[in-house]
Amino acid sequence: DTGVSQDPRHKITKRGQNVTFRCDPISEHNRLYWYRQTLGQGPEFLTYFQNEAQLEKSRLLSDRFSAERPKGSFSTLEIQRTEQGDSAMYLCASSLGPTDTDTQYFGPGTRLTVL
Amino acid sequence: AQSVTQLGSHVSVSEGALVLLRCNYSSSVPPYLFWYVQYPNQGLQLLLKYTSAATLVKGINGFEAEFKKSETSFHLTKPSAHMSDAAEYFCAVIAGTYKYIFGTGTRLKVLA
Numbered sequence: 001d002t003g004v005s006q007d008p009r010h011k012i013t014k015r016g017q018n019v020t021f022r023c024d025p026i027s028e029h030n031r032l033y034w035y036r037q038t039l040g041q042g043p044e045f046l047t048y049f050q051n052e053a054q055l056e057k058s059r060l061l062s063d064r065f066s067a068e069r070p071k072g073s074f075s076t077l078e079i080q081r082t083e084q085g086d087s088a089m090y091l092c093a094s095s096l097g098p099t100d101t102d103t104q105y106f107g108p109g110t111r112l113t114v115l
Numbered sequence: 116a117q118s119v120t121q122l123g124s125h126v127s128v129s130e131g132a133l134v135l136l137r138c139n140y141s142s143s144v145p146p147y148l149f150w151y152v153q154y155p156n157q158g159l160q161l162l163l164k165y166t167s168a169a170t171l172v173k174g175i176n177g178f179e180a181e182f183k184k185s186e187t188s189f190h191l192t193k194p195s196a197h198m199s200d201a202a203e204y205f206c207a208v209i210a211g212t213y214k215y216i217f218g219t220g221t222r223l224k225v226l227a
Binding site: 035041043045056091103105107 | 119151157159209212219
């Protein structure tokens with residue numbers, strides 16, 4: 001069990017640029033989640049995949065954000081035309097399923113800084 | 116709607132003293148409750164989880180938490196603080212969905 005991995009760990013970009021983050025869940029976990037954590041706050045839910053299907057998107061996820069999980073394995077989160085307000089830690093988590101209350105295991109996060 | 120309130124954004128204890136981190140929840144359905152710990156620049160690590168099987172839940176690193184429905188609380192305790200316990204702690208609730216609702220966190224400082 002290698003845990004959830006995320007890449008890159010840190011990303012610094014200029015406002016208006018596009019960025020993409022990758023998450024590799026624990027193998028055999030069919031549920032994958034993205035959260036965003038800003039300074040001094042707890043993580044907030046962004047989106048949820050069950051296998052390759054994106055089943056829910058938070059209102060926090062504006063149309064500049066898109067997430068995919070092709071083939072139900074790794075996932076990517078893309079932010080287009082980044083804004084300074086997008087600066088945050090982006091956390092990925094996975095769970096085995098099939099129940100909603102299964103423990104979610106978190107990756108180390110990608111810290112995004114938008115200049 | 117579910118919510119979690121963590122009282123005290125910063126808590127300081129002496130090494131060897133009792134650790135008490137407070138969490139109160141609000142939920143219209145029976146909740147599942149979690150405590151996670153986050154070390155600097157790292158993700159969240161599960162400490163313990165309440166799933167209605169037992170009200171006193173024991174977790175890793177000597178931590179435990181007690182679910183009290185009458186007080187809508189799920190406070191985290193550890194009898195004796197260690198320097199390595201210094202971190203940020205998050206309480207979270209799931210109630211009826213898969214989405215974690217997190218509190219704003221409590222930063223624990225352990226004094227030598």
